Amino acid sequence: MRQIKRYRFILAGVVTISILVLLRSHGTGRFRYDANRWAEPSYSVSNIITHDEINSLPGNKLIINLDTTTILEWAPEGTQVTIPAASILSRQARKTIKAHDGVVLLWSANKSTSARAWMLLSQSGFVNLYIIAGGTGAESLNEKFRSGSDTIPEL
Amino acid sequence: MSVREKLSVTIILLGVVLLFLPLGNSLSLTVSQNTVAGRVFGQDAEISADQVARMLVAEDSTLRIIDLRPADEYRKLSIPGAINIPYPVMLAARPETFLGTGSTRNIFYSNDDMVSSYALVLAIGMGYDNCYVMTGGLNEWIRTVMNSHFTGETITARENALFETRTRAAKLFREYNALPDSLKIKYLNSMRFDPRKLDGGCE
Numbered sequence: 001m002r003q004i005k006r007y008r009f010i011l012a013g014v015v016t017i018s019i020l021v022l023l024r025s026h027g028t029g030r031f032r033y034d035a036n037r038w039a040e041p042s043y044s045v046s047n048i049i050t051h052d053e054i055n056s057l058p059g060n061k062l063i064i065n066l067d068t069t070t071i072l073e074w075a076p077e078g079t080q081v082t083i084p085a086a087s088i089l090s091r092q093a094r095k096t097i098k099a100h101d102g103v104v105l106l107w108s109a110n111k112s113t114s115a116r117a118w119m120l121l122s123q124s125g126f127v128n129l130y131i132i133a134g135g136t137g138a139e140s141l142n143e144k145f146r147s148g149s150d151t152i153p154e155l
Numbered sequence: 156m157s158v159r160e161k162l163s164v165t166i167i168l169l170g171v172v173l174l175f176l177p178l179g180n181s182l183s184l185t186v187s188q189n190t191v192a193g194r195v196f197g198q199d200a201e202i203s204a205d206q207v208a209r210m211l212v213a214e215d216s217t218l219r220i221i222d223l224r225p226a227d228e229y230r231k232l233s234i235p236g237a238i239n240i241p242y243p244v245m246l247a248a249r250p251e252t253f254l255g256t257g258s259t260r261n262i263f264y265s266n267d268d269m270v271s272s273y274a275l276v277l278a279i280g281m282g283y284d285n286c287y288v289m290t291g292g293l294n295e296w297i298r299t300v301m302n303s304h305f306t307g308e309t310i311t312a313r314e315n316a317l318f319e320t321r322t323r324a325a326k327l328f329r330e331y332n333a334l335p336d337s338l339k340i341k342y343l344n345s346m347r348f349d350p351r352k353l354d355g356g357c358e
Binding site (some may be wrong): 005010013014017018029030032034036039042043085086088089098108111113114116119124139140142143145149 | 160164165168169182183184185187191192195196224237264266267268270271272273277281288289290292293294297300324325354
């Protein structure tokens with residue numbers, strides 16, 4: 001005890017720094033270290049699921065509707081919550097997602113909105129996050145261009 | 156206890172703290188969450204295919220187009236002048252080397268805009284505020300610029316200007332992508348206006 005009393009200021013300083021480091025590393029109020037690691041599911045497109053695959057996911061599901069003007073009629077009752085995309089990292093939103101024990105599914109009519117929300121949440125340390133999108137998930141070039149005419153109509 | 160002993164204890168304890176810190180080589184998002192969220196969901200996060208076409212035709216020197224698709228897709232078809240940084244290696248490719256300074260506008264595109272949206276968040280989070288997404292990606296470019304056509308009998312001046320830009324950009328795109336890789340850079344350089352080549356004028 002005498003030794004602890006002797007080094008109390010040093011210990012207090014080290015404990016304070018340790019707490020700050022742990023909070024920084026594990027809190028969701030700031031982005032995590034190593035962006036590459038947290039972006040990993042987007043490289044392999046394993047963060048995207050279709051409507052049909054939702055039921056095959058294990059555990060509880062929380063569907064976050066990022067569009068305030070749409071109601072998700074297909075979502076089971078009690079599983080959806082509306083959070084505007086721009087507020088996805090607000091304290092209330094983070095609290096809601098943290099409190100949920102299971103997978104979190106992001107939906108927006110505009111897939112780029114879901115993608116941005118996903119990356120923001122993933123970089124903040126949230127896991128078990130998926131984007132609900134159609135198709136195979138991976139982007140593909142669907143459009144073909146026809147041989148064009150360079151004629152410009154008259155004014 | 157002597158000063159040396161106190162110093163030794165402090166250093167040892169700080170060493171324990173350092174065990175919890177991550178290694179220094181990994182890239183992280185350093186901008187605050189609110190700033191990044193505000194920027195990526197803001198109105199100026201996106202640039203339309205028409206705007207990109209206009210900048211391309213005008214040879215805007217502040218424009219840097221970044222193609223995030225795999226290399227084989229880039230080689231088959233790409234927007235003239237775009238550099239290829241496949242998305243999965245974007246962070247490993249040292250972003251500071253291709254995202255440049257604030258005076259350049261970096262425009263990400265992929266086939267749609269999910270991948271470019273991921274890249275946008277990462278780039279802005281790392282402090283590169285001069286980044287944007289081309290709305291709809293290459294699919295939208297083809298729909299809007301390449302497949303543009305006019306069906307009426309008369310055209311307003313504004314529509315004419317838009318159609319003319321699209322036509323020029325589409326022509327540039329077709330000619331550029333018809334070239335073998337070795338000639339693409341030469342083609343882009345030849346399209347650039349060189350004031351030294353002007354003849355005549357007042358002395």
